Amino acid sequence: xxxxxxxxxxxxxxxxxxxxxxxxxxxxxxxxxxxxxxxxxxxxxxxxxxxxxxxxxxxxxxxxxxxxxxxxxxxxxxxxxxxxxxxxxxxxxxxxxxxxxxxxxxxxxxxxxxxxxxxxxxxxxxxxx
Amino acid sequence: xxxxxxxxxxxxxxxxxxxxxxxxxxxxxxxxxxxxxxxxxxxxxxxxxxxxxxxxxxxxxxxxxxxxxxxxxxxxxxxxxxxxxxxxxxxxxxxxxxxxxxxxxxxxxxxxxxxxxxxxxxxxxxxxxxxxxxxxxxxxxxxxxxxxxxxxxxxxxxxxxxxxxxxxxxxxxxxxxxxxxxxxxxxxxxxxxxxxxxxxxxxxxxxxxxxxxxxxxxxxxxxxxxxxxxxxxxxxxxxxxxx
Numbered sequence: 001x002x003x004x005x006x007x008x009x010x011x012x013x014x015x016x017x018x019x020x021x022x023x024x025x026x027x028x029x030x031x032x033x034x035x036x037x038x039x040x041x042x043x044x045x046x047x048x049x050x051x052x053x054x055x056x057x058x059x060x061x062x063x064x065x066x067x068x069x070x071x072x073x074x075x076x077x078x079x080x081x082x083x084x085x086x087x088x089x090x091x092x093x094x095x096x097x098x099x100x101x102x103x104x105x106x107x108x109x110x111x112x113x114x115x116x117x118x119x120x121x122x123x124x125x126x127x128x129x
Numbered sequence: 130x131x132x133x134x135x136x137x138x139x140x141x142x143x144x145x146x147x148x149x150x151x152x153x154x155x156x157x158x159x160x161x162x163x164x165x166x167x168x169x170x171x172x173x174x175x176x177x178x179x180x181x182x183x184x185x186x187x188x189x190x191x192x193x194x195x196x197x198x199x200x201x202x203x204x205x206x207x208x209x210x211x212x213x214x215x216x217x218x219x220x221x222x223x224x225x226x227x228x229x230x231x232x233x234x235x236x237x238x239x240x241x242x243x244x245x246x247x248x249x250x251x252x253x254x255x256x257x258x259x260x261x262x263x264x265x266x267x268x269x270x271x272x273x274x275x276x277x278x279x280x281x282x283x284x285x286x287x288x289x290x291x292x293x294x295x296x297x298x299x300x301x302x303x304x305x306x307x308x309x310x311x312x313x314x315x316x317x318x319x320x321x322x323x324x325x326x327x328x329x330x331x332x333x334x335x336x337x338x339x340x341x342x343x344x345x346x347x348x349x350x351x352x353x354x355x356x357x358x359x360x361x362x363x364x365x366x367x368x369x370x371x372x
Contacts, residue, residue, distance in 0.1 A: 118188035125185040126166045
């Protein structure tokens with residue numbers, strides 16, 4: 001087992017490159033850390049997703065005590081990132097934050113498994129001042 | 130006892146569902162109100178605002194489509210009824226039009242023969258008037274030479290008759306057919322004028338500045354350029370619009 005924790009630069013390298021070049025190839029079975037968005041149903045609202053690494057580190061040595069694990073945080077739930085990896089489109093961290101904040105002003109976006117009816121949410125499309 | 134369930138005109142409802150119209154109208158006004166809020170901003174300066182406004186455009190497009198579909202659905206029974214009326218009246222209209230066309234063709238042939246006969250009669254009258262004028266002039270000259278006062282007076286009268294004949298022969302002759310009963314209109318030959326194009330280029334040059342010609346040229350040039358063809362005499366113009 002590799003004992004040194006992966007650096008942030010290495011963990012987020014693919015995400016950084018994909019933001020710069022959307023045609024960056026991805027391996028369908030290998031999720032990468034970063035911030036993403038997806039739709040869970042056709043015509044549904046955007047859902048913000050974060051894939052992050054979770055690891056157990058020995059406080060004395062700074063080394064890993066177990067393999068690093070990737071987890072996807074989607075709509076407040078923890079998910080296996082492999083199950084949704086191919087649906088995800090990379091976005092910046094700021095966009096991810098904005099997407100999460102947008103649910104405060106467009107409450108209908110919380111219904112992630114339903115088609116989003118633009119005509120029923122016109123008030124949400126007014127300037128937020 | 131007052132019955133308040135019925136109002137004026139309720140036995141002649143509008144030719145559409147007023148509830149559907151009211152719902153779509155409310156939605157349209159809601160969108161217009163939201164658009165007004167954006168116009169009050171004056172300018173979009175953030176990505177967040179642009180995305181929200183983009184969603185409003187999407188909502189407007191959906192409502193537009195819903196209105197158009199509701200309009201077509203409401204109109205369809207009336208279109209079908211109109212079509213049925215047109216179909217029902219087509220047969221007698223076709224029959225009478227065809228009968229009238231045949232009758233007018235027969236009358237036209239008759240009128241042309243009548244016009245030709247009138248034209249020949251007019252030529253004969255003009256010839257007769259010329260001969261009478263020549264005879265009157267000869268009589269006048271002879272009477273003058275003889276110092277024959279009676280002869281001069283006779284010659285003047287002959288000239289006057291010749292002038293009257295010439296006047297009558299100069300009148301326009303137009304053949305027509307009157308009504309037998311008096312209730313119908315008089316029918317006559319009407320000249321229909323059309324142009325036979327003998328030189329496409331010359332006709333085009335004559336009309337090249339006409340607005341209709343310019344409109345056709347613009348339409349053809351737009352279509353050709355969009356299809357990737359080069360069109361001589363044009364420059365490519367590109368304008369960016371939100372779509």
